[in-house]
Amino acid sequence: MTIQLPTKSFFIPQPPDDREIFWAMQRYPDNVKVYHPHGSIDGTSVFWHNRLWPNILFFAVYVDPKAMDRHFLFHRILDDLTKLAGKFSDKHLVTSDYDPQHDFNQWLHQQGFTLMDKVHCATLNPDGLSITTQNFPTSTQELTVSEALNHPELLSQLLTMSWQAYRDNHPSLSPATVSTHDWQALLLPELVSDIPSLLVNDSGNLIAISLLAKSAQTAGKLWLVNESTPGAANRLFANQVTWLKSYQRSLSICLPQVTLKLLGLTEQMAMLKTTTYENFLQ
Structure with missing residues (x-):
């Protein structure tokens, strides 16, 4: 049969x-x-x-x-x-x-089997979002991933900060250490490269990332978020929402609670239809 x-x-x-x-x-x-x-x-x-x-x-x-x-x-x-x-x-x-x-x-x-960690998922319509930004007086510049590829030092900072974000997304069981070269080969093909996703200060140092993975249904799936300056990720995400509004593109997210708070999304998520994605370990 x-x-x-x-x-x-x-x-x-x-x-x-x-x-x-x-x-x-x-x-x-x-x-x-x-x-x-x-x-x-x-x-x-x-x-x-x-x-x-x-x-x-x-x-x-x-x-x-x-x-x-x-x-x-x-x-x-x-x-x-x-x-x-x-x-x-x-x-x-x-x-x-x-x-x-x-x-x-x-x-x-x-x-x-025990619950290892969980993330909260939703599709966001930027037109319905209002992100409250913290007082952030530092002069900054937004860049796309494509633009970062032309600056070796900035790319190096991006790889370091994104790897730390990936590790932070899995607090219960850390991933294996990989070389910078291998992480770059794994990371870059997954990213949306034309949306502003990096925040750089006036000294040229990367102070926040809000990286989107490719998605067939939306402009991208918010994936890796990190900051070296308090409030920088919140400011970057607010600017991303403005960019998405101008192009009338939606955004999907799947993030742990601590990252939602970092972005200023905790209250917004409470008003959306969300699903929770759970990981179990033996």
Whole structure:
């Protein structure tokens, strides 16, 4: 019998339909395993590795709520993933998805998985945003990522500040140290390069970044935020919102609470329809 991988509409019948499993199945099709003990697909799993997180097996699982013997299937899937982690000498298992978690991820709490961190996600319409900026008298200049590429010293500062922001986004489990060259190769292809994303003071030093990752649905996804001068990130983001308004482009975000506060977005988020994205670690 030939087993067909489920489509998005078939396998994820409940909103939100952007579950981690669907994204992962598309990106890592060779690592997909389907479970069909009764002749139809009752569940699927997929795993992958990330060079910034060696010794971690990342995975996503979905089990059909109507499947028979679901808890037996839960154990079988987790056992298979644990064996894979042993095969690759991985020390941890990590899975992520949107809250509310589906049944399998909720069951993982009983198997020693703990909440590692979470971020809050929303799509922002700049026309509806009003960012309160702090008193920031310093003379500054905004630059795009493309412009920074023409200034080696500024690019070096950008790489240092963005790497620190990436580490800060994962406080529970720091990524592996990588060379500046490797981080540049990983970072730059992901970034939107034509939106003002860097704030430089009158001495030519980088004092804030607000970097957007590429997104098919919006102008970008706000990703890495950092500052060396208090209030600089807030000022930069307020100017980004003005830029987005002028081009009538929306913005998606997925950030931890501490970064939302840094940008002055805490109150705005409370009035928006948001989702929470959670990471679990064993």
